[in-house]
Amino acid sequence: MRIAVPNKGRLHEPAEDLLERAGLHIVDGADRQLYADTVDPEVTVLYARAADIPEYVSDGAADIGITGLDQVRESEVTNLAELLDLEFGSCRLVLAAPEEGDIETVYDLDGGTVATEFPNIAKAYFADLDVTVDIAEVSGATELTPHVDIADGIIDITSTGTTLRMNRLGIIDEVLASSVRLFAREDVADDEKVQQVEMALHSVLSAEGKRYLMMNVPENAVADVKDVLPGMGGPTVMDIAGSDDVAVHAVVDDSHVFETINDLKQVGASDVLVTEIERLVE
Numbered sequence: 001m002r003i004a005v006p007n008k009g010r011l012h013e014p015a016e017d018l019l020e021r022a023g024l025h026i027v028d029g030a031d032r033q034l035y036a037d038t039v040d041p042e043v044t045v046l047y048a049r050a051a052d053i054p055e056y057v058s059d060g061a062a063d064i065g066i067t068g069l070d071q072v073r074e075s076e077v078t079n080l081a082e083l084l085d086l087e088f089g090s091c092r093l094v095l096a097a098p099e100e101g102d103i104e105t106v107y108d109l110d111g112g113t114v115a116t117e118f119p120n121i122a123k124a125y126f127a128d129l130d131v132t133v134d135i136a137e138v139s140g141a142t143e144l145t146p147h148v149d150i151a152d153g154i155i156d157i158t159s160t161g162t163t164l165r166m167n168r169l170g171i172i173d174e175v176l177a178s179s180v181r182l183f184a185r186e187d188v189a190d191d192e193k194v195q196q197v198e199m200a201l202h203s204v205l206s207a208e209g210k211r212y213l214m215m216n217v218p219e220n221a222v223a224d225v226k227d228v229l230p231g232m233g234g235p236t237v238m239d240i241a242g243s244d245d246v247a248v249h250a251v252v253d254d255s256h257v258f259e260t261i262n263d264l265k266q267v268g269a270s271d272v273l274v275t276e277i278e279r280l281v282e
């Protein structure tokens, strides 16, 4: 089973980091530039450009891929199944035009030209709205094109909005909200190995924003402690050898930890430990 992972650019590091945290450690292979082994002898990594990954998975060069939804849509391959939203690389593909120009809605672009690195997404977007435009395909610096009379508007990625602002371009419409996805070729999506990888990555996402609380509690205060804990399911209660206290363990949302610890102290808990959770398999 082969996973295609971005080889460079902004998605490379977070994608590798996620595999690491999921326990799918990458072992230095002979040629890490192209392929790498993982701790699981049945799973290898293929490093590829973010834009090529959907095609590679579709064609069988890899079985699973990690890349942006924008790249999956642009590739127009139809045999992929999305397994997970990996919740990084979030951005929006937007239609934008010069702020001081006379283009205020998408319909003002009818008969005009739009520059983009995403010609297939752009064509589908305008076809849907029945707006006729020429698509000028560019490979970067799209934001410049309206200022050098190459295009009337653009469809491009924005995240902080800095680049659009610097180029005095205003957003007219959102074309696609994107983030990085885990996807597999449909014919292998239900395979055991694919499911195992999905579960491993999912467990990392599930643990995000959660904390593990451990504390000692007098036996007669356990009911009060349970009332205070907002955690998932009931807490785990364990005897402590040679003590009248019991140990209570629970998983709590990070956003509730501050308040919960104060409440726990009030009802008699002591020696409260808060730790991070690496993975959570539900």
Ligand SMILES: Nc1ncnc2c1ncn2[C@@H]1O[C@H](COP(=O)(O)OP(=O)(O)OP(=O)(O)O)[C@@H](O)[C@H]1O
Binding pocket: 006, 008, 009, 010, 011, 049, 050, 051, 067, 068, 069, 070, 071, 089, 090, 091, 157, 158, 159, 160, 178, 179, 180
């Ligand atoms: N602000 C952003 N700009 C560009 N891409 C983003 C942004 N935020 C998230 N992404 C995601 O990252 C993908 C771009 O990956 P790519 O490998 O091209 O990275 P890059 O950092 O733009 O590298 P390159 O130097 O090759 O342009 C996009 O398709 C999108 O899914």
Ligand SMILES: O=P(O)(O)OC[C@H]1O[C@H](OP(=O)(O)OP(=O)(O)O)[C@H](O)[C@@H]1O
Binding pocket: 140, 141, 142, 143, 156, 157, 158, 159, 160, 161, 162, 163, 164
């Ligand atoms: O809203 P912002 O935070 O400003 O981000 C958007 C910009 O980032 C990307 O460019 P990138 O840095 O990838 O350079 P590139 O055009 O060379 O790919 C994208 O093409 C936009 O230009």
Ligand SMILES: [Mg+2]
Binding pocket: none
């Ligand atoms: Mg880029």
